Amino acid sequence: MPARRAIDHAAARQTLGDLHDAYQWAIYAHTLADRTNHPAERLDAAAMLAPLAVLTGHADQAVTAYRDLVDLATAELGHSHERTLYARAGMAEAHHRVGRCEKAIRDLADVYTTATQRHGPEAPVSLKTLTQLACLYRDCGWRDVAHRCLTVATTIATRYLPRGDPHRARITDIVATPASENHRAVCTQATPSWPALTGLPTVRTI
Ligand SMILES: [Zn+2]
Structure with a gap:
C-alpha cells in the first residue's frame, strides 16, 4: 500500500x-x-x-514522533517555518507530559521568540505558542507567570484580531480553564505552588 x-x-x-x-x-x-x-x-x-x-x-512515543517531525520539518521547510514551529511546540508539550518541565518550558519559550521575530506577535503561531506556554506554566503551578502570558496574549488578540476570531475565543477558554491535575503526578518543577484541588472553596484565577 x-x-x-x-x-x-x-x-x-x-x-x-x-x-x-x-x-x-x-x-x-x-x-x-x-x-x-x-x-x-x-x-x-x-x-x-x-x-x-x-x-x-x-506519551513516550509522542516525544519520539515529535522529534522525528521536527527533524523532517526543519530539513524540508526550515527552522522558522510555521509548520516547524508548530511541530517544535508539540514536542515541547510532549516533553512536558512526561515530566521534563524545565526543558519543555525553555524550548517552548524559544519557539515563541522565533515565532514573534519571524512572523510577528499577532500571527496565529505566535499567539498559539504563547497560550501553550501559559498552559505549561499553569500546570506546573506557576500561576503568576501563566497569568502574565495570558494577559499579553489577550492584549495582542484584542488589538489585532477581529471580534469572533477563533484565536480570541481560544484564549478566553484557556483563561477560564484550571490547571491540569494529571500533571501533578509527573511534574518536576522545584517549587510549584499548586492550585487548590477540585471541590475546595478556593477561587482559581487561572
Ligand atoms: Zn511541571
Missing part, C-alpha cells in the same frame, strides 16, 4: 473518532513513508502520527 493511502486511512479513522485505529494506521503510514523516502509523505505521516500518539496516551 502506498504511504499516502495509509495516511488518508489514518485521517479518516481520526475523523470518525476511532483514535486507536487511527494511531495504528499512522504507525503503518510512517513505516511505509520511511521506506519510500518521499519527503512530503514522510512529513505528512509524521504530522499524522505525533498528535495521535498524544491523543491515545502514548
